Amino acid sequence: xxxxxxxxxxxxxxxxxxxxxxxxxxxxxxxxxxxxxxGRGALDPAIRLLSPGVLPTHICGPALPCLCGPADILPLLxxxxxxxxxxxxxxxxxxWLQSAVIGDRVMGxxxxxxxxxxxxxxxVRDIEGIQSVGLPVMCAxxxxxxxxxxxPGEIGLPVQIGGISVGSxxxxxxxxxxxxxxxxxxxxxxxxxVSQIExxxxxxxxxxxxxxxxxxxxxxLMNSDQVAWV
Numbered sequence: 563x564x565x566x567x568x569x570x571x572x573x574x575x576x577x578x579x580x581x582x583x584x585x586x587x588x589x590x591x592x593x594x595x596x597x598x599x600x601g602r603g604a605l606d607p608a609i610r611l612l613s614p615g616v617l618p619t620h621i622c623g624p625a626l627p628c629l630c631g632p633a634d635i636l637p638l639l640x641x642x643x644x645x646x647x648x649x650x651x652x653x654x655x656x657x658w659l660q661s662a663v664i665g666d667r668v669m670g671x672x673x674x675x676x677x678x679x680x681x682x683x684x685x686v687r688d689i690e691g692i693q694s695v696g697l698p699v700m701c702a703x704x705x706x707x708x709x710x711x712x713x714p715g716e717i718g719l720p721v722q723i724g725g726i727s728v729g730s731x732x733x734x735x736x737x738x739x740x741x742x743x744x745x746x747x748x749x750x751x752x753x754x755x756v757s758q759i760e761x762x763x764x765x766x767x768x769x770x771x772x773x774x775x776x777x778x779x780x781x782x783l784m785n786s787d788q789v790a791w792v
Contacts, residue, residue, distance in 0.1 A: 570640050573718030577731035577746050578624050584648065586753045587733055588622045592742045594763070595735055598755035599748070605700075605724030605741040609683055612692065612699040614738060621698040621736035623650040623678040625743070627728050629716040630684070632658045633707075637715025638668065644717060647676035650734040654721035655684035661707035666691025673697050681734055681741060683723045700741050 587595070596603050611619055626649040628641040638653050645651065651672060653663050664672075664680060666688035672680060679698040685705045686692060692699060720729040724741070728734075731746035744752050766774075783789060 567714045569713035569715075570637060571714070571716045571719065572640065572644070573716075573730060576626075576718045578646070579731060579733060579746065579749055583749050583753065584623065584733070587735055587744065587749070587756075589620065590735060590756055592735055592737050592739050594756050594759050595742045595744060595752060597759050598752045599744070603726065603742045603744065605681075605726055605743065606683070607740055608702045609681065609700050609724045609741055610702075611736065611738065612686060612701055612704075613689065616693050617696065618679075618698040619738050621650060621679040621681070621700065621734060621741070623648045623734060625650055625652045625681075625728050625730060625732045625734050627652045627654065627718065627721040627723075627730060629719065629721050630655050630658075630663055631713070631715060632656065633661045633709045634712055634715065635663055635668065635709045636711045636713040637717055638663060639671075639711060640715070641717045642668070642672050642675050642677070645672065645675040645677045648678045649676070650679045650681055651677055652721065652723060652728050652734065653680070653682040653684065654723045654728075655682060657683050657702065659685060659702065660705070661685065661709050662687035662705050663709060664692075665708075666695060669695045669697060669699070679734070679736075681723070681736070698736070700736050 628637040630637045663684040681700045686701045718730045726743045733744040
């Protein structure tokens with residue numbers, strides 16, 4: 563007979579970006595980040611900012627992932643006890659859409675613990691109270707249905723959320739366009755590439771402001787034998 567699993571499985575040693583790395587990504591547009599990762603890294607568009615214009619529209623920090631079962635928040639509560647200042651708690655629910663995974667009081671606890679935001683592929687509740695807490699939230703929607711706190715679950719181990727794997731120490735960056743995950747082992751690479759992208763974007767912005775209609779490369783293509791006119 564298979565034994566009952568532990569109520570929580572917690573990864574003891576978890577990587578974490580340096581403050582310099584975190585600051586380098588803090589105000590980076592999400593489009594620049596995905597460009598730096600070959601057009602990848604964005605969460606499913608169903609995971610959106612909650613109450614933009616009321617709550618902050620930028621979210622940035624190291625991920626502390628937790629795996630919650632359907633209608634269960636024990637792993638989330640356990641994760642809050644493991645939060646370091648500036649962490650983004652990422653709660654994976656398997657897209658459970660029948661009840662909320664967090665409400666205003668637990669958001670308040672996350673804020674008190676030093677968390678910098680919350681991301682989930684599930685739902686939230688008590689939106690007015692969450693707005694009062696003031697932390698940025700990305701979620702798949704809302705429901706007044708309440709969860710339980712039983713387990714089992716996991717904290718600090720990789721989770722799947724919004725079509726992306728998220729591990730401890732990965733950087734979560736979100737804005738009005740959506741959320742992006744920068745893997746921990748690619749942070750320095752992405753920071754360096756974003757710097758190049760910013761230079762190119764500034765140059766293109768100037769060209770557009772000066773009247774650019776069609777890039778020269780496209781004009782050349784249109785006049786080449788690679789285009790068939792019928």
